[in-house]
């Protein structure tokens with residue numbers, strides 16, 4: 001490893017911004033893949049994958065030594081102080097080289113071997129197949145068809161090989177439409193709501209320019225409309241601010257000219273581009289890192305970062321898509337400029353609102369496989385996994401994980417998984433320990449043979465599913481409304497996620513958060529309930545046995561059965577155990593559910609739109625529905 005100027009440095013201090021008096025002195029080791037800091041008096045050792053490092057900065061030397069600041073992609077900030085300036089320089093140069101790998105082979109995934117019992121490298125690599133997911137969604141073959149037009153990625157290099165399109169669309173129409181869409185990313189199906197036959201399609205922007213048009217593209221959208229027997233219209237949800245879409249026109253792209261797209265309702269949604277999001281996260285990081293802020297200053301700075309405003313705009317757009325499909329029975333085409341950032345966020349979230357399957361552990365992984373990995377979100381570029389162009393880095397996936405967490409706060413019973421599940425996925429996008437997120441599209445991953453050469457994160461996670469289970473989960477949540485959830489988007493409903501952005505700040509603090517405590521108590525109660533019911537069954541069995549014994553005059557006299565008697569006593573104690581805590585929690589839980597279900601109006605609307613007859617009167621629905629969306633967003 002010629003990158004390493006040094007492999008071991010003694011007399012290093014790891015400062016704690018939030019506890020300056022805490023002297024953490026130890027030894028720093030640099031290996032091929034990790035920085036390790038060891039202080040025998042502190043457990044556990046600190047292990048940091050080079051892939052997790054965002055920036056390394058040498059700071060002003062002081063009488064205390066030579067400081068080195070490391071900012072991580074999981075929002076951890078490490079301030080080391082070296083006794084010798086030379087050591088600081090050697091570590092700085094080493095990290096500068098080690099954190100900017102040039103090619104995949106340098107990444108940890110190609111050397112990682114799971115600790116303990118080995119499991120097959122293939123575990124978790126084949127959880128997603130497009131056809132299987134479309135079959136699960138019950139996509140009707142008379143309305144939609146699978147096409148192999150993208151075999152070997154020859155039509156669109158960044159799309160998956162398997163695509164689903166309207167059954168009436170010809171291959172010529174598809175080819176013509178692809179040539180009229182940015183990077184060939186033509187409108188194709190990503191989610192199907194079988195209850196009212198509405199479709200969610202996704203694409204990139206059209207190459208309209210000042211007056212361009214494509215009859216093929218127009219015919220393809222008419223075919224989308226005709227694939228939905230429930231409505232004569234469809235929506236195009238352009239996730240961008242209108243002004244950005246207009247700016248793209250000058251570059252020969254832009255948005256659909258509705259004169260050429262009859263029966264289409266157009267909505268601009270105002271989600272900002274990757275550059276604005278990168279700057280917003282930079283401001284958020286500065287707020288997180290600053291221990292000197294008091295509460296008021298913290299929230300003022302958080303506001304000025306606009307991070308929560310952007311999170312809200314992504315959720316709001318996804319909610320609009322779900323409501324348009326649900327209440328207007330209209331199919332939707334969602335796009336942005338390239339159709340791999342904001343489109344991935346909003347299509348995935350809208351699907352998560354409409355289909356409870358995506359709120360299970362496996363379903364959420366399938367959702368990421370479909371709308372993020374298969375449809376070509378550029379993980380390499382956006383997460384800076386290889387030597388990167390800073391202009392391409394942006395927290396698009398972090399925002400999606402944050403949005404998911406926001407929805408979990410509103411619907412704590414609707415998700416099979418917990419916060420730790422989201423944090424694990426987020427952190428392993430950056431760790432490069434597994435192959436799932438390497439590359440920018442499906443074609444890249446196949447070229448690198450990642451499923452043969454690396455382990456899958458899903459394979460790793462399924463070995464410890466209990467870690468990721470949400471004890472509040474109710475698989476039948478909102479069952480009478482088919483599990484559909486429509487989140488609230490009032491600003492006060494969007495919260496700062498300290499479990500993501502501040503989790504390392506108080507890492508050594510022993511205090512348990514309220515949420516953790518409630519989760520623990522609730523999980524304990526669940527466990528006790530299970531034990532009580534198991535014991536009750538045992539008691540019933542024993543009572544039956546002893547009744548039989550009395551009838552046959554053969555009551556067991558031998559001392560071995562004393563255990564059974566003591567069990568009976570124990571069981572009796574447990575059975576009469578004060579279950580007030582369980583009752584309170586169940587009562588509390590019921591209150592939470594009541595406050596989290598749809599508002600009266602939305603419940604009515606949702607019931608109407610998915611009523612058995614499914615005969616929704618569009619005009620009434622649209623007329624009644626206040627989407628609170630302005631075209632000029």
Ligand SMILES: O=P(O)(O)O[C@@H]1[C@H](O)[C@H](OP(=O)(O)O)[C@@H](O)[C@H](O)[C@H]1O
Nearest residue numbers: 244273274336337338339340341342
């Ligand atoms: O929309 P713009 O202002 O042109 O900005 C573009 C969007 O952010 C694109 O992401 P998208 O997939 O969300 O459109 C991104 O891929 C491009 O690099 C950006 O230039």
